[in-house]
Amino acid sequence: MIKAGIIGASGYAGNEVLRLLLMHPEVEVTGIGSHSYLGQKVSDLYPSFYQICNLVFEEDDEVIKNADIVFAGLPAGISEKYAKACLDAGKKFIDLGADFRLDSEAEYEKWYGKAYDFKDLHEKQVYGLPELHREEIKNANLIGNPGCYPTTVNLGLYPLLKEHYYKDTKIIVDSASGTTGSGKKLTEDTHFTKTNESYHPYKAGNHRHMPEMEQELSKVAQEKMYVTFVPHLLPVNRGIVSTIYVTLKDDVTLEDVYKTYVDTYKDEQFVRVLPLGKNADLKFVQYTNYCDISLHYDEHDHTLIIASTIDNMVKGTAGQAIQNMNLMFGLKENTGLNFVGPSF
Amino acid sequence: MIKAGIIGASGYAGNEVLRLLLMHPEVEVTGIGSHSYLGQKVSDLYPSFYQICNLVFEEDDEVIKNADIVFAGLPAGISEKYAKACLDAGKKFIDLGADFRLDSEAEYEKWYGKAYDFKDLHEKQVYGLPELHREEIKNANLIGNPGCYPTTVNLGLYPLLKEHYYKDTKIIVDSASGTTGSGKKLTEDTHFTKTNESYHPYKAGNHRHMPEMEQELSKVAQEKMYVTFVPHLLPVNRGIVSTIYVTLKDDVTLEDVYKTYVDTYKDEQFVRVLPLGKNADLKFVQYTNYCDISLHYDEHDHTLIIASTIDNMVKGTAGQAIQNMNLMFGLKENTGLNFVGPSF
Amino acid sequence: MIKAGIIGASGYAGNEVLRLLLMHPEVEVTGIGSHSYLGQKVSDLYPSFYQICNLVFEEDDEVIKNADIVFAGLPAGISEKYAKACLDAGKKFIDLGADFRLDSEAEYEKWYGKAYDFKDLHEKQVYGLPELHREEIKNANLIGNPGCYPTTVNLGLYPLLKEHYYKDTKIIVDSASGTTGSGKKLTEDTHFTKTNESYHPYKAGNHRHMPEMEQELSKVAQEKMYVTFVPHLLPVNRGIVSTIYVTLKDDVTLEDVYKTYVDTYKDEQFVRVLPLGKNADLKFVQYTNYCDISLHYDEHDHTLIIASTIDNMVKGTAGQAIQNMNLMFGLKENTGLNFVGPSF
Amino acid sequence: MIKAGIIGASGYAGNEVLRLLLMHPEVEVTGIGSHSYLGQKVSDLYPSFYQICNLVFEEDDEVIKNADIVFAGLPAGISEKYAKACLDAGKKFIDLGADFRLDSEAEYEKWYGKAYDFKDLHEKQVYGLPELHREEIKNANLIGNPGCYPTTVNLGLYPLLKEHYYKDTKIIVDSASGTTGSGKKLTEDTHFTKTNESYHPYKAGNHRHMPEMEQELSKVAQEKMYVTFVPHLLPVNRGIVSTIYVTLKDDVTLEDVYKTYVDTYKDEQFVRVLPLGKNADLKFVQYTNYCDISLHYDEHDHTLIIASTIDNMVKGTAGQAIQNMNLMFGLKENTGLNFVGPSF
Secondary structure, X not given: OEEEEEEOOOOHHHHHHHHHHHOOOOEEEEEEEOOOOOOOEHHHHOXXXXXXXXXXXXXXXXXXXXXXXXXXXXXXXXXXXXHHHHHHOOOEEEEOOOOOOOOOHHHHHHHXXXXXXXXXHHHOOEEOOHHHHHHHHHOOOEEEOOOHHHXXXXXXXXXXXXXOOXXXXXXXXXXXXOHHHHOOOOXXXXXXXXXXXXXXXXXXXOOOHHHHHHHHHHHHHOOOOEEEEEEEEOOOOOOEEEEEEEEEOOOOOHHHHHHHHHHHOOOOOOEEEOOOOOOOOHHHOOOOXXXXXXXXXXXXXXXXXXXXXXXXXXXXXXXXXXXXXXXXXXXXXXXXXXXXXXXX | OEEEEEEOOOOHHHHHHHHHHHOOOOEEEEEEEOOOOOOOEHHHHOHHHOOOOOOEEEOHHHHHHOOOEEEEOOOOOOOHHHXXXXXXXXXXXXXXXXXXXXOOHHHHHHHHOOOOOOHHHHHOOEEXXXXXXXXXXXXXXXXXXXXXXXXXXXXXXXXXXXXXXXXXXEEEEEEEEOHHHHOOOOOHHHEHHHHOOOOEEOOOOOOOHHHHHHHHHHHHHOOOOXXXXXXXXXXXXXXXXXXXXXXXXXXXXXXXXXXXXXXXOOOOOOEEEOOOOOOOOHHHOOOOOOEEEEEEEEHHHOEEEEEEEEOOOHHHHHHHHHHHHHHHOOOOOOOOOOOOOOOO | OEEEEEEOOXXXXXXXXXXHHHOOOOEEEEEEEOOOOOOOEHHHHOHHHOOOXXXXXXXXXXXXXXXXXXXXXXXXXXXHHHHHHHHHOOOEEEXXXXXXXXXXXXXXXXXXXXOOOOHHHHHOOEEOOHHHHHHHHHOOOEXXXXXXXXXHHHHHHHHHHHOOOEOOOEEEEEEEXXXXXXXXXXXXHHEHHHHOOOOEEOOOOOOOHHHHXXXXXXXXXXXXXXXXXXXXXXXOOOOEEEEEEEEEOOOOOHXXXXXXXXXXXXXXXXXXXXXXXXXXXXXHOOOOOOEEEEEXXXXXXXXXXXXXXXXXXXXXXXXHHHHHHHHHOOOOOXXXXXXXXXXX | OEEEEEEOOOOHHHHHHHHHHHOOOOEEEEEEEOOOOOOOEHHHHOHHHOOOOOOEEEOHHHHHHOOOEEEEOOOXXXXXXXXXXXXXXXXXXXXXXXXXXXXXXXXXHHHHOOOOOXXXXXXXXXXXXXXXXXXXHHOOOEEEOOOHHHHHHHHHHHHHHHOOOEOOOEEEEEEEEOHHHHOOOOOHHHXXXXXXXXXXXXXXXXXXXXXXXXXXXXXXXXXXXXXXXXXXXXXXXXXXXXXXXEEEOOOOOHHHHHHHHHHHOOOOOOEEEOOOOOOOOXXXXXXXXXXXXXXXXEHHHOEEEEEEEEOOOHHHHHHHHHXXXXXXXXXXXXXXXXXXXXXX
């Protein structure tokens, strides 16, 4: 049994990792950490765990000490020291936050307002999107688990970009996310009476997940790609739909694109390319590790429209982290992740 | 592996049985039946199954022929012939509908407008609430799976009634259910714009689940109990909360009641008696087989208030059916049902 | 034009009074007060007022000075001094909170933890439910505007109690309210991810609105009535449905009751007794000053079921306050309140 | 008093026109038509009208006969004959549907599958977007009331296009609409359990509102503009947000654009340009005739992002129709439309 610890376990990301690990056949959760809830039972904070999980939030050191692998659900900028402690002690570390996602320290500093404290740590980091970086993940000890929005976008564009079907390096990404993406913290914008029956963009053209998208997409395309990214807050709990707009090369048809997508993902369990004519809908990926992709075409101005959807807490966070863990420990990649999603 | 078939599999109840059985380690689903969708793939109707389940809706006879056990999600009044066919062929049958729940044919006829076609079949029927009828279920071949509302009420009142803590045989049950309880059929009342931001009672004092409650409660109390039952439609997908009002005997305290509930259910995995001071919330049982019960007391008029909540599609339908199946086949009762519920 | 001021105007109650007064043909809003948002524009806090209302939150004294009537949306226990200041200055005062609703200081102290500071003020208070106390309201300068839940219950039971159709003085009230009832304050329980797809009782048998119900119902019945009251939090923004259970006298029929209700309310614009067979639904009173009542009967145990629904922010708060103001100033009672409710 | 009739009054568009006209001080609704509900009271179909409106659905001829102006909420393709009948009888006609919106019969036939029956009728049609076509509307007898999506897009882009601030004639429009946009008809996609907690694109790149956008935008720009339009279904009742992406000319700044928008709309009551830094949110236009616009800028690839939001049933349908009616009859344009929107 793999011994897993979670620090920052009182937040939504940590909570979902805990939930999924409790159902994972090869893992024992050996500890959960929290500063704010130290000494409290997780089931007091999250009653769905009542009589299922008796863990009590404890000190981070304790959590790390007892674990083979540590998952961290922390605010931006404070994961490094925990990662260092883990790696120094020969343990593996998966950061659910943004501290190990960006290759460029300058970009990190620009978007997160802070330089790296342990620069060489970042040479070991691997971007944990298994469908694109599987082999590196297998050998990694330090994973930057991808952001939720970038997961939809990177999976949604990968086949197109690797085949260079696009005419223009500028891509529009219009996304909508459920409120779990905003986490546990109480805010005016996630107060029920405000969010309910509401919909609006936020951080339009200025969201931290944009550099992460451009980094990965540019690598695939082998040239600099530009993304205009606008997220919206959706009055649902879980799920992201990203609707992506790309101008196609003149001689590329929707059928070409579709064939490439099906081909590219034919051996990927967790990416489902929907038949042409279907619409990706977050409804059908909720509570699963799937990314569903549907393809559409506006022929009158030769625009490809890609709809890519995930459960932001599963494929967008905890499920993907466990997929990474499975790879890192040599387990079958889908172990503990074969949920059949509810139809309603 | 147990071979399981589902007839009426295109409806919500059948769909949820299918979903849970696909994750059950000891079951193979050998067939699914539907008249309306004959020949279609279930994943066309319910896209969450895409690339997970390739089953095609087929004729009921075919489904029955290939199965050891048949689950039926049919409208009231048409299960009998399928049950008979199964039992005659040495198979087991679990009716998700109401045809095998009532002991009294007269009551059945009063509420469902139809006499029994095969009277002796009903002598073999067992009311499939494992916490109350476990031993009979183990030996049964024909199960009337309880209604969703009665499951909350019967579990919520069982300890109180068996101890005769009530002063009065009249009980008020005020319930609220998510829309999955209304099923797949399109109706004015489940049109999104109508249901959303709405709440209202329906069939107040006149719902078919009432006789089922009175039957079971009267058995426990060993005297005739009277239930006034009013369900309400709730703008959520899943879950029922029943709030139950009983006048306590003068010398019974909340602590007495609480102790009895904890004691009664201490070995029942799927019934959680919440600590005093907590409120049962459908949020924390969704997508699980749990029934959560919280106890409250209005001292100024000596009224016990019991809140009892389940996921109507799991403990209220498919999960309970599988719990019954596990008992009927000698499996561990919780096999395939150990879901850790999402916190959000 | 009546000059109206609102103190505690940044909260939901004050906000809704402001919104309705801005559409009232006989009123000019002369000032709005807030401590937390002093100096800010109301349209910054509530963007629906952008370019419609340029008022800035100012000191309470200023608000009072410029007004003929002051509405107060304050936490329990601090309205008295403002009421005194207004009455001393010859102005009228409508308290949207609970400080002037209870006749008994002992009851007030029991439920709100505080004795009265200005006892003689309370001799002038009038309980502002126009359908029951119209004549006193016309002559009042100090109104305790009713609680939202009690409005549904008192209107829902008034005809029954005045005719003494009940067999038993004990009444069960099961209510469900939208989240605006919890106000602007951010809480764990009104965080979107928690509230959405949730339903649960709170303060079961122990809510502050209970004594207010018993006070008014006992006056109508001319004997002590007992109410067991359990509110639930509903994942909608606006509206309350109270489902009320009363055992009828043996010789009273549903038709008798219905006739009495229709008769009692035939001249009341804002109380609609629905035809028998219909279900009161908060959907159809949202954004209006109506209270809709439907009557149901469980003949097998002789129980009358009354469903009574309002928009908690309109008939439950601001609309009712304006109805009171209209009466106090000799206007037509429905002035500024003739909204035709949206069907969706 | 203007005598107004509504045909197709049982649908959502007709219903909302009726609701608003019942509150209009200068209008008497003289008749409502419906084929499916002929002879029924509108308050039976829509209980919010109970005791407010006693109108009964009657034959279209009767409705037309008694009216000075007729509003038509009919499926595409059948308004022409009613329009002709009205105009021949010297009455005015506002079509809430699509039959009088497109200038080009060829485009109409392409998107709606039908040629015009009465070609010369279309020479008299005026596109009823008051902010762009006010003077023509004043003199019109036949109005094609704009589509809901095009209203957001045409108002959202008008200032930008008339100043030729765009670099490229290709515009991306990503919209999300509440379910009232899908109307009263029961569909799988608007069944509560399906829509709730769901979000997905539909008719991506292939929606009938696209030609209407291109027609109006091209007129403003005085060159052919191209729109890629993808609508999404949002789990709310009312409201559209369109997020619009345009590449700006190199020397145009966000401040230039903002100034132009403020200037352009400074005398338009129903278009509110939000301060820079704010996000348009459908929440704050619901139940009003406002269109709120917020402007955002992604400097790294010089993209302007425009968020434009309306209540699809008011500014998107019924409110706009009444705004047109007011102009056609020489009333103040905002008569009956000065709703202060709810903050929650």
